[in-house]
Structures are given as C-alpha cells and as structure tokens.
Amino acid sequence: MPRSLWTTPETVVLERRIVDRDEDTLVLGIETSCDETSASVVKGGREILSNVIVSQVDLHGEYGGIVPEIASRAHVEALTPAIGEALRDADLTFWDVDAIAATLGPGLIGSLLVGVAEGKSIAAVLQVPFVGVNHLEGHLYSNLLADQTAEFPAVALIISGGHTMLVHAKGHGDYEVMGGTIDDAAGEAFDKVARFLGLDYPGGPEIDRLSLLGDPTAIHFPRAMLGEGSFDVSYSGLKTSVINYVRKAESRGEQVSVENVAASFQQAVVDVQVTKTIAATKAAGVHRVFLCGGVAANSGLRQGLAEACQRDGFSLHVPPLELCTDNAAMIAACATQMLRRGRTSSLNASPDPNLPLV
Amino acid sequence: MLVLGIETSTPQASVAIGSEQGVIASAMVSRGASYNEFLLPAIRFCLDQAGIDYRNLGGVAVSLGPGLFTGMRVGVATAKALAQALSVPICGMPSLDLVAYEVRYSPRTICVALDARRGEVFTAFYRSSPGGIQRMSPYGIEKPEQLAIGLGSRIEEVLLVGNGALLYKEEFEDLGSVVELGTMSHAFPNAQALVELTVPRMFREDFDSLYDLKPLYLRHSAKRIQWERIRGSRSA
Ligand SMILES: [Zn+2]
Numbered sequence: 001m002p003r004s005l006w007t008t009p010e011t012v013v014l015e016r017r018i019v020d021r022d023e024d025t026l027v028l029g030i031e032t033s034c035d036e037t038s039a040s041v042v043k044g045g046r047e048i049l050s051n052v053i054v055s056q057v058d059l060h061g062e063y064g065g066i067v068p069e070i071a072s073r074a075h076v077e078a079l080t081p082a083i084g085e086a087l088r089d090a091d092l093t094f095w096d097v098d099a100i101a102a103t104l105g106p107g108l109i110g111s112l113l114v115g116v117a118e119g120k121s122i123a124a125v126l127q128v129p130f131v132g133v134n135h136l137e138g139h140l141y142s143n144l145l146a147d148q149t150a151e152f153p154a155v156a157l158i159i160s161g162g163h164t165m166l167v168h169a170k171g172h173g174d175y176e177v178m179g180g181t182i183d184d185a186a187g188e189a190f191d192k193v194a195r196f197l198g199l200d201y202p203g204g205p206e207i208d209r210l211s212l213l214g215d216p217t218a219i220h221f222p223r224a225m226l227g228e229g230s231f232d233v234s235y236s237g238l239k240t241s242v243i244n245y246v247r248k249a250e251s252r253g254e255q256v257s258v259e260n261v262a263a264s265f266q267q268a269v270v271d272v273q274v275t276k277t278i279a280a281t282k283a284a285g286v287h288r289v290f291l292c293g294g295v296a297a298n299s300g301l302r303q304g305l306a307e308a309c310q311r312d313g314f315s316l317h318v319p320p321l322e323l324c325t326d327n328a329a330m331i332a333a334c335a336t337q338m339l340r341r342g343r344t345s346s347l348n349a350s351p352d353p354n355l356p357l358v
Numbered sequence: 359m360l361v362l363g364i365e366t367s368t369p370q371a372s373v374a375i376g377s378e379q380g381v382i383a384s385a386m387v388s389r390g391a392s393y394n395e396f397l398l399p400a401i402r403f404c405l406d407q408a409g410i411d412y413r414n415l416g417g418v419a420v421s422l423g424p425g426l427f428t429g430m431r432v433g434v435a436t437a438k439a440l441a442q443a444l445s446v447p448i449c450g451m452p453s454l455d456l457v458a459y460e461v462r463y464s465p466r467t468i469c470v471a472l473d474a475r476r477g478e479v480f481t482a483f484y485r486s487s488p489g490g491i492q493r494m495s496p497y498g499i500e501k502p503e504q505l506a507i508g509l510g511s512r513i514e515e516v517l518l519v520g521n522g523a524l525l526y527k528e529e530f531e532d533l534g535s536v537v538e539l540g541t542m543s544h545a546f547p548n549a550q551a552l553v554e555l556t557v558p559r560m561f562r563e564d565f566d567s568l569y570d571l572k573p574l575y576l577r578h579s580a581k582r583i584q585w586e587r588i589r590g591s592r593s594a
Binding site: 067069070072073075076077079080081083084094110113114116117118119120121122124125126347348350351 | 392394395397398399401402412427428431432434435436438439440442443444568569570572573575579580
C-alpha cells in the first residue's frame with residue numbers, strides 16, 4: 001500500500017495556534033492507559049481547571065483484577081462524556097483549547113487506543129497540536145501540579161498496581177531510571193496477597209485498613225534488598241512467604257490473624273521501598289523526594305517515607321489522592337511542558353504498551 | 359448535507375464522504391496499516407480531494423460492527439470524538455446491514471456472514487425493499503455448520519455474502535443452487551454504503567445519542583464467558 005498517500009505533509013504539520021502568554025496555555029488531557037477513564041483541562045501546566053475521573057473498579061471487582069477487554073469497552077463508553085464534563089467543569093469549549101494530550105503508553109494496548117484515537121481526532125478537527133505523553137512521565141507532573149514548591153531535580157518513587165520505579169528527574173524531559181521491580185509491581189503484590197487472604201478487590205486499600213488493626217512486627221517476612229548498590233526491588237519472594245506462612249499455620253490448625261499478616265506484609269513492603277528511595281535520593285545527590293502512583297495512597301508508605309525523609313533532611317512531596325491515581329490532569333500538565341520544548345506527535349501516532357520512560 | 363462515514367470493523371477499513379447526491383470521496387485499505395494509523399490521514403485525504411474541511415461536515419456515520427473488537431473500537435472512538443468536537447450528529451450502523459445493502463438488487467433472500475474468528479460467523483438475514491433493505495432476523499453469531507443447516511431448511515433461494523461465507527464456503531457447497539455465494543467484491547462492509555444509508559437518517563434526524571453509542575460486540579469478553587461457565591457449572 002502506498003503509505004505516502006496517507007502521510008502527506010498536511011496531515012503531520014498542524015497549524016500551530018499562537019498562544020500569547022505561555023501561562024495561559026490550555027491543554028485538554030486524556031488518560032486511558034489502564035482502568036480509569038479521565039479527561040482534564042490544565043492551564044499553564046500548573047492550574048487544574050477540571051479533572052474528571054471515571055473509575056472502573058466496580059466492573060473488574062468480580063474478576064479480582066483488571067480484565068483488558070472489559071477495560072477497553074468501558075473506555076469507549078466513558079471517554080466522550082468525560083471529555084464533555086471536563087470542558088463543562090472548566091467552563092470552556094473545544095475551541096478555547098490550545099492542544100490535546102493523550103497517554104501513548106505504557107499501559108493496556110486496547111485501552112490506550114481509545115484515548116489516542118479520540119485525542120488525535122479532536123486535535124485534527126481543532127487544528128491544534130496533538131501531544132502523546134508517556135504515562136510514567138505524567139506521574140512525575142502530578143507532584144508539580146499538586147504543590148507549587150515541588151520542583152525538579154527530585155527522586156520520584158512511582159508506585160502503583162502497574163509500576164514500581166525510582167526515577168531521578170533532573171529536569172523537564174531529563175530522566176534517569178534508577179531502579180524498578182524485577183517481578184511484580186508493588187500494587188500487584190498487594191492485590192495478590194489480598195486475593196489470597198480473601199479480601200475484596202482492590203486489595204491494596206483493604207490491606208492498608210487491616211494493617212492499622214494488626215501488629216507489623218508480629219511476623220517477620222523477608223525483605224529482598226538485592227544488594228547494596230541496587231535500587232531494584234522484588235516482591236515474588238515476599239508474596240510466596242506470606243502464602244507459605246498462612247498455609248503452614250492453617251495446617252497446624254492455628255488461627256491466623258489476617259490483621260497481623262496484613263500489617264507485617266505491608267511493613268515489609270514499606271521497609272524495602274523506603275530504604276531504596278532514601279538510598280537513591282542520596283546517590284542522586286538531590287534533596288527532594290516525590291511519591292506518586294496509586295500506592296502513594298498507602299498510609300504506611302506515606303508515614304514511613306515521611307519519617308525517613310525528615311531524618312535525612314529531604315523534603316517529601318505527596319500529591320492528594322485524586323492526583324496519585326491515574327488521572328488526565330498530570331497528562332495535560334506534562335504535555336504543556338512538552339509543548340514548550342516543541343515536542344508534539346503526528347496524527348499517525350500509535351500507542352505503545354511498553355513505551356519506556358527514557 | 360455532507361456526511362463522513364467510518365468503517366473499520368473488518369480487515370478492510372474504509373472512509374467516505376458524501377451527501378444526498380452520492381459519495382464524493384473515499385479511501386479504502388485492506389490488511390494494510392493499523393486502523394489507528396489509517397483513519398485520520400485517510401479522512402484528511404478525502405477532505406482534501408473533496409476540497410472541503412472538517413467544518414463542512416454536517417454529520418458523522420460509523421459502522422458499529424459486529425466485527426473485530428479493536429477495529430470497531432478505534433472506529434467508534436474516532437467517530438464519537440469527531441462528532442463531539444464538531445458538534446454534529448452521529449449515526450451508528452451495523453456492519454452486516456452495510457454488506458446486505460450492497461447486494462440489495464438480488465431477488466433472493468440475503469444472508470450476510472462476516473468472519474467472527476474462533477470458528478464462528480456473525481449473521482443476519484435481509485430482503486430487498488423499495489429503496490433499501492429490510493432485516494428479517496436478529497443479529498446472531500453461530501458456527502458455519504449451524505448456519506449451513508439453517509440455510510438448508512429454508513424454502514426460498516438465498517444469496518450468501520460476506521467474508522465469513524467465503525472463508526467457510528465448503529460448508530455451503532452441498533446446498534447446491536438454493537444458496538448462491540457472493541464474491542470477494544461484496545465480502546466486506548464499506549464506508550460508501552454506510553454514507554448512502556446514513557444520509558436519509560440524518561435528514562430524518564434519526565440520530566444516535568453521542569454519549570450512549572457503542573460498538574455492537576455480540577460476544578462477551580473471553581473472561582466473562584469463562585467466568586459464567588464456571589458459575590454455571592457450580593450452580594448446576
Ligand atoms: Zn499510573
């Protein structure tokens with residue numbers, strides 16, 4: 001097929017609207033990488049005018065985890081109303097918007113496709129730039145959005161059901177991945193342990209709730225530190241030892257305290273993540289720590305990291321819950337910064353489920 | 359009124375722009391680029407060839423499937439976003455209707471069978487009616503051998519069309535002259551038929567709700583099917 005036919009210059013180079021003042025740039029962001037459908041308008045990369053998040057938790061609950069096909073279907077139904085509501089909340093029309101941003105990856109391909117298709121279509125109609133955003137880079141901007149004192153450079157712990165990553169954010173668009181998980185994401189480990197314990201989906205908040213009722217020192221679960229200089233983490237061993245502990249106790253006919261198991265498991269995760277984050281921050285030579293992603297809602301992690309940061313004289317920045325979980329405001333904020341650097345995508349842009357941060 | 363039509367529910371994707379005077383521009387690709395990479399450049403191409411711009415469009419038409427899930431979703435998502443940004447009405451049409459519409463001059467009963475993968479076909483029966491087609495059955499999904507049995511028990515002659523009919527044509531060979539098989543040129547739904555069928559709906563203001571419009575899957579997600587099977591066997 002003559003591909004060149006479809007890639008005439010007009011389809012790529014868009015009539016770039018001139019924004020008089022950079023701080024007035026209005027970006028409509030779209031986020032559909034996983035199981036939240038979100039649309040948001042952000043002004044000047046810092047002021048959230050609207051941030052609509054439609055959660056699919058109820059749809060996936062009965063399956064005990066995210067079902068990609070169900071997520072994709074839900075995005076098709078939820079995204080158009082979410083965009084309409086985001087504009088209404090911001091008291092704007094499409095024609096006020098200076099650029100459209102959508103998450104390009106990483107994430108579930110079927111889910112990403114919906115957001116990218118809609119974002120590109122709106123950009124084509126309005127003749128404004130389309131900005132494809134890396135979801136992980138977006139998470140970094142949730143911190144900048146939430147807190148005007150938050151600035152790069154910083155070391156960010158991006159922690160959720162889909163990712164667990166330590167990033168040295170040196171400046172806008174200048175990142176170094178210091179470490180990640182070699183198996184499960186932290187949130188995934190929470191969900192798997194919760195499912196094993198028979199808790200409701202999503203399991204993370206349930207474990208956090210039960211932890212407050214249990215003794216975190218009751219059971220010693222292993223902390224996989226993976227060597228001195230490594231900022232990587234591993235959760236498969238911890239998950240297995242929780243399962244083994246419960247099975248052994250049950251085979252001996254002992255009553256297992258779910259609260260103590262939850263608290264001890266959560267403490268093990270917190271210890272690992274806090275140790276690695278502080279070590280990475282020292283190694284990077286910065287004094288600011290960002291905590292973002294869905295697991296940032298975990299009370300144990302927040303408290304553990306806050307204490308450790310205070311001890312070492314680092315400032316800790318944690319966004320409010322609606323910016324910790326996946327949301328389109330962070331995508332719009334990130335896109336605003338990319339626009340400043342002249343980084344836009346073509347209308348042929350395709351999502352990449354494995355898009356790397358750098 | 360200029361209507362943009364989008365059809366991406368089978369391996370053959372197409373877009374077309376037309377009015378009550380007929381289609382003025384179209385683009386089609388078979389097993390080529392991904393739907394997501396094809397659509398907007400193809401629409402741009404049609405707009406340019408027709409000498410118009412997005413703002414000249416008075417409505418958006420989209421094929422709802424049944425068909426390939428990813429294609430249907432990219433098509434419906436794109437159509438919804440275009441209609442939303444342009445503030446124009448949207449109409450959805452089943453892919454099976456589009457195939458039947460193309461062979462509407464046949465005196466035979468029309469049976470459309472589109473490949474549903476996993477050894478099944480999406481089906482519906484039609485007969486021609488003044489100015490168009492009339493559907494005689496619900497939209498269904500079945501195995502080709504089941505469809506063949508159904509066709510064999512019919513008294514009237516049938517024209518069997520669609521890529522599903524061609525894919526499983528040996529299933530229908532024993533039915534003899536009662537079943538005539540359509541050719542490759544009428545095997546796929548296309549955006550030109552979509553535009554032709556939708557223009558009258560646009561004039562009647564028989565629009566779909568932008569927020570409620572969704573693809574016609576005719577099949578639950580694999581996970582749900584598996585889940586219901588487990589639940590079914592437990593309760594049995
Ligand atoms: Zn995320």
